[in-house]
Amino acid sequence: MKSVEIIVPCYNEEEGIDIFYEETKKITDSIKDYSFKFIFIDDGSKDKTLEKLMNLANNRDVYYISFSRNFGKEAGMYAGLKNSSADYVIIMDADLQHPPKLIIDMINGIEEGYDCVAARRVDRKGESPVRNAFSKMFYRLSNKITDVKLERGVVDYRIMSRQMVDAVLSLSESQRFSKGIFEWVGFKKKWIPYENVERTIGSSKWSFWSLFKYAVDGITAFSLAPLKLVTLCGFLISFFAFIYIIATLIQTCIYGIVVPGYVTTLSAVLFLGGIIEFSIGLLGAYLGHIYVEAKDRPLYITKYTNIDNINSNGFDVQKGIKNGKDA
Ligand code: UDP
Ligand code: MG
Numbered sequence: 089m090k091s092v093e094i095i096v097p098c099y100n101e102e103e104g105i106d107i108f109y110e111e112t113k114k115i116t117d118s119i120k121d122y123s124f125k126f127i128f129i130d131d132g133s134k135d136k137t138l139e140k141l142m143n144l145a146n147n148r149d150v151y152y153i154s155f156s157r158n159f160g161k162e163a164g165m166y167a168g169l170k171n172s173s174a175d176y177v178i179i180m181d182a183d184l185q186h187p188p189k190l191i192i193d194m195i196n197g198i199e200e201g202y203d204c205v206a207a208r209r210v211d212r213k214g215e216s217p218v219r220n221a222f223s224k225m226f227y228r229l230s231n232k233i234t235d236v237k238l239e240r241g242v243v244d245y246r247i248m249s250r251q252m253v254d255a256v257l258s259l260s261e262s263q264r265f266s267k268g269i270f271e272w273v274g275f276k277k278k279w280i281p282y283e284n285v286e287r288t289i290g291s292s293k294w295s296f297w298s299l300f301k302y303a304v305d306g307i308t309a310f311s312l313a314p315l316k317l318v319t320l321c322g323f324l325i326s327f328f329a330f331i332y333i334i335a336t337l338i339q340t341c342i343y344g345i346v347v348p349g350y351v352t353t354l355s356a357v358l359f360l361g362g363i364i365e366f367s368i369g370l371l372g373a374y375l376g377h378i379y380v381e382a383k384d385r386p387l388y389i390t391k392y393t394n395i396d397n398i399n400s401n402g403f404d405v406q407k408g409i410k411n412g413k414d415a
Pocket of ligand 2: 181185287292
């Protein structure tokens with residue numbers, strides 16, 4: 089019997105969690121030869137998510153880790169992976185936007201010999217056209233300038249072999265961009281397309297601004313191309329400035345000093361100022377990455393968990409600090 093753990097990051101999901109467990113359990117119960125466990129991560133929810141989880145934990149296949157505050161979905165996924173011990177691990181959203189029936193296809197893919205079977209959303213109905221356009225732009229840009237190829241519509245919903253999970257965990261960076269990390273580690277991957285399911289319970293936790301920050305972090309985490317681009321810009325501007333200076337000198341020699349145009353001067357100053365500000369900002373983004381990595385803070389802090397039962401060797405304190413146990 090092979091073991092599978094389903095990792096479910098939850099943030100303010102009190103309304104949906106029971107239905108999620110019920111629906112997913114229907115599917116996992118129908119799969120023979122594999123045993124399933126759930127690891128719910130309560131990402132510092134402000135509603136009754138934790139209470140619901142503690143309640144669910146009366147079932148023998150339910151485990152939970154509850155953070156001391158909201159650390160973000162990336163930290164949630166990391167905590168789940170870090171505390172997993174099964175032969176296969178599935179990552180899944182709690183809002184039923186990731187159809188549980190795909191688990192059957194995922195297991196089939198594993199039987200076919202793949203290390204990873206990942207879901208890919210084929211349409212984006214129910215999303216605003218602006219968001220859609222920005223998403224398209226992000227993927228095009230990111231694929232052009234980074235080494236990892238991201239497929240559009242890729243979600244975190246996937247099954248991974250233990251070997252791949254260990255590889256993912258071996259990337260110890262604290263600013264995690266999982267979509268990139270999953271690609272970066274390689275392994276044999278199969279995509280299963282699915283149609284977007286609109287969220288019926290609760291609401292999306294992503295604002296436009298948080299998505300924008302996510303995109304910038306994603307690109308700067310996997311590519312130095314923006315830095316090179318700025319260098320190229322600087323070079324080109326200096327080159328044209330040099331030509332302009334020579335041309336002006338020659339002009340002055342032939343015609344003498346003409347009335348100076350302040351528009352030209354002003355535009356040059358403003359233009360260069362803009363480029364310099366932009367470059368400093370960009371450098372700052374990379375410096376920020378180094379700053380955060382250098383501090384090496386834990387990715388999350390656990391407040392409550394019943395997880396000791398899962399790993400006989402106890403909780404991993406390397407990156408996660410455990411402060412308390414079940415109340
Ligand atoms: N989530 C989380 N921490 C957060 C935000 C979201 O654990 O800070 C969880 C959330 O509960 C859900 C999943 O991540 O299970 C995806 O979030 P959401 O549905 O808001 O994102 P979307 O489906 O809109 O991309
Ligand atoms: Mg969702």
